[in-house]
Amino acid sequence: MATLYITEFPNGALIGGTAIHTTAIIAEQSLGIEDASVASKPFSLRTDLIMVEADYPCCLAFGKDPKADPGKHRIGADRPRIYGVMPGDRIAVIAAQ
DSSP states (O other): OOEEEEEEEESOEEETTEEEOOSOOOEEEEEEOOSSOEEOOOOOTTEEEEEEEESSOEEEEEESSOOOOTTSSEEOTTOOEEEEOOTTOEEEEEEOO
16 A cells, blocks of 8 residues: 655754754654545644655645645655644645546
């Protein structure tokens, strides 16, 4: 099964456009990448940054009740990305078209 891996970090910062984080991991989640949108559990109230990596091309959405669209915010496989997020929000994923 294709999977999106999510790692949550506290105290995020950007320096020269590069995300810097501590090595203190708050939480880790994984979501199956399917043909329907699947949402994560809410991020910890201490989470400022997340790192995501997918092993299959997919599309993402963020928010309190996100729904991923298979044609928007596409990421490729095996290319980790770091995002600043709001504590308590969630990420949703769907297989890319």
